[in-house]
Amino acid sequence: MAEKNLPETEPMEAAPPVPSASGTSEPLVQPPASATTARKGGGMMRSSAIFSGLTLVSRLAGFARDVVISAALGASAGPAADAYNTALNFPNLFRRIFAEGAFAAAFVPAYARTLQVEGEEVADKVATDALAAVAFATVLLTIVAQLTMPWLMTVINVGFLDDPARFKLAVILTQITMPYLPCMAIAALLSGVLNARGRFIVSGAYPILLNLIMLAAVIPARGDQIGAAYAASWAVLAAGVSQAGLCWWAARKAGADIRLGLPKLTPAVKAIIITAVPAAIGNSATQINVFISGNLSSFVAGGRTWLATADRLYQLPLGLVGVAIGIALLPRLSRAVASQDHEQQQASMDEALTLSMALTLPAAAALMAMPYFLIDALFTRGAFLQVDAINTARALFQFGWGVPAFVLIRILAPAFFARGDTRTPMIFALVSVVVNAALAIGLFKLGWGIAGIAAAVSGAAWTNVLLLGGALWRRGVYRPSVAALSRLARIAVAAAGLAVVVGLAAAFRSSFEAPVANLLASLGAGHGAKESALLLVTAAGGLTYLILAFATRAVTMAEVRTLIRRSR
Template structure:
């Protein structure tokens, strides 16, 4: 499982590094508070991403992968591939219809997701246009998510992990020749659309190369598909709690010029450990855990969860220590140039610090969810997610007027820890999972080392001018 996670994480790292390069170029052109195109573009990326994680990635992580894995083991590849074909036709038809409705209703939807932009303003008009360009990315990603599930269930992780690289590569190629903020924003939006098509073509080739035969067909509501839908709807909500919370924060942040962009760039940094650790381990864990549950092998299920939890915290806790201790150092070093000012860096760093202490919760939610999904329980995590979203809304409304954008980030982190706490308590109460004494010992040692790391980084950041003074005096 760790080997599979390492493959996925390595490719995700390449994608994230390319994503940072892309973000550096975009922030240079657009800045944050100084240009309306920055918030408009981040809105255009947020809207399809929300639906992608709710209806595509979340749904299939929760329902399709366990069902396909079980069908492969029980019925053989032909029956399993037929299930995948029906599922692909269903999700493609649904997301295409959703995209068409969203395109037509975008002028009104924009007021719902970005009320602070103001109806009829230049920022509002640009956000509508850019979001209409990026919305077709949704059905592309729905197909990619399903085909990635097919590959993951067959133990093939390389191409599915590499697919996001195309998004960063294509959008980077699109934005580099731009002249001016508005042109750059439009170029990135068209790049997202083109990247979705490229990713679909790559995954179609990879699935055929892996020996799977997924036929394109008209959607059919077979009993198996109805069962998948019954699992997928609550599973999608459960798996997308963090994204829903981020979207809620974005709605409130639309009241402040540049705030949505500040949150977006802070999101980029804490998404790095989430993508490299949480998503990667969750992707590798779900098929293994599903097989262990079907075989009623409690020992293997316990071992898999212990390995996943310890490995995830061993990587995410040090990352959280850095994000919480030196947020301004990170944001200033990465983004302050061109149109992205020191004021933008400070506001983004305030949000990043609050996301920092929530990072382990974002990762743990990705690890604990498969323990429910592998047992066919998607309604439990859905309830936890809805409680988490409600808490995020209440805390966001309470903290935003006092602490601004940093308050929204703090609300999201607190809501994520509430989500993790609920899952942990229920898994332990049911007897499905609780960390073993050996796992607890490793977790405590990692936590102690991470706290020490955070204190050292905070001290270095505090005395940074004194440390740098001799170096600057030498002209180095």
């Protein structure tokens, strides 16, 4: 479900004086030479490009994983798919609240600030204590969840109670995947250490392990739905251990002296926890949306899988754009706030806003203009039937108009976090929960079904964006410049052109898919017509967007050359 966000992301630095690692308050000073490590990695464009490039590889591997798993498990044709999706989502719910949500959002600015002000040794001591605390908390949570899983399942999937086979399988698979939580908590914290030190390669690459390990586990089990569900669940656990190990190795190689130890409630850890509590409440509020959506979808056979499949597809732009830019933006914005560089704060936000929308709006346009074409071409095979594609496409359309909002939350929230304000985003998240709950229940009962649940998630996301943006505007913290607004309008025009092209192609799909099939048949290929047709349409839409983007000067060649130079 949407994060909803959520690397992600689906996030705090206070204005001077700020608490130091020792727990005292002191004004910020210029960083010593040893703190320059925190600045490595270049500008936000370059950092985002590195992270996005690796995320793209991960998403492509994830797409291959989803195609294989969907074909192996199906959706509405048995209990395996819904049980597996429950097992995958349950530890992720807590991961988004604690590991990659509140704790990480509080830890990254604190670590970056300490690295800048007090040096590497003190910063690594903060990281060591924080690691012990988050590992202890998530291991304890995992043990409690394992022991109470049958009772928890009656709460998180009420609809499963009418299907004993689906209920029992969901309990067992979720118990297998639950230890993924502490592994991801450790990986997320170490990834934050790497990001604060300007190292984005491993933090962008480690999710690839999950996809590769799951592919290796599921491919041999195809043909056996239950066996494939077990294989995928065990692969989640194996991947979590591998990801934590990779991030540990990378952090040590980057020079971070972080060790495992017993949890200690040091002043620095207390400060991080205090900062994280409002964000945890806010993230919990977001995950209540996930809980409501999951419970409603559990009443429809295949509903969880339809929703999860649509969710994964729209998460592609969120992961590539929102998470990547948000990760690169937060440390940069935190340093600008610490140094009271208002010009840099404005420039960072404008750059993040226009860059994210230049990549997000065309993706949202495509998801809304050809949802069934996308789902049918990508997933309809094996046990994933046409009825599954139709219902998934309906949900995808509703998620599509929420995609810009999901990304904007990732851009606007760091403006609060960089100033140590986690309370305001928490309040706004709670409001969005009420909106989501009312819309989801109302639309579901009105007969919208799974599509109504997706529409509620998008509506709640836009509510959150309007509240965040309005607060920043009223406080004078951030108001998009005239140049940024002008560029956004031109980007929207280019995205609309893409929507027209791919929408017409989807409407007249059969007229050009048949010639593609004939061409492939003449070359000896009996399959791949719909996939090839989708590639052609996607390429045509992308080319249309680029032409219009350059024609309207939403993007200029000078900026492209600048990006290339900065990347080098």
